[in-house]
Amino acid sequence: MANEIVTGHSPAGTSVLLATVGNKVRNMRKDKGMTLAKLSEVTGLSPAIVSQIERGLANPSFTTLAQLAHGLDIPVGKFFLGQEETRSPVVRKAERRNLKGVTKKSVGEAVYELLTPDLNGALEAQWIVSPPGHDTSATPFRHSGEEFGIVISGRKDIFLDGEKYTLEEGDSITFSSDTPHWYKNSYEEVCVAIWVNAPHAW
Secondary structure, three states: OOOOEEEOOOOHHHHHHHHHHHHHHHHHHHHOOOOHHHHHHHHOOOHHHHHHHHOOOEEEOHHHHHHHHHHHOOOHHHHOOOOOOOOOOOOOHHHOEEOOOOOOOEEEEOEEEEOOOOOOOOOEEEEEEEOOOOEOOOOOEOOOOEEEEEEEEOOEEEEEOOEEEEEOOOOEEEEEOOOOEEEEOOOOOOEEEEEEEEOOOO
């Protein structure tokens, strides 16, 4: 899966969001004492792409945001979710917040929605809808913590350090997030799953 970077003019609302994400990336990088070149090295992204993102000139994909987050050792959600807001303990279906990035095409038609009120706690749950062909193998995930997933409908392949586990409806899996892992929907039907991270990974 190639990194998707969209440059050029964006609607006003998107431009503000891109600028906010860029500022957060730059500030977090500087807080960690990292140069732009160092962040580029640990994420595998080119210095030019990192620079464009920091200046709000690029519309990064979910995988690109994930690479940046892993390089900075932070949850992806910190890039675009307000951490200071006080929220109800209840999350209504219509009020779930999107975690997949700035653009709808950042992970194809996949849906990543936050089921917990925010990212301030140790626990984070996601509602994930993966269309046929969805594949994150190009950017394996690896971070601290533990994960639990259960398939609500459809099928999904989970790879743990290269070993494949196929989950069908009602099947669940638990593993250490420190194990390199990625996901693939190799089947003809959409897969719906709930994924829980502790501490949160995004």
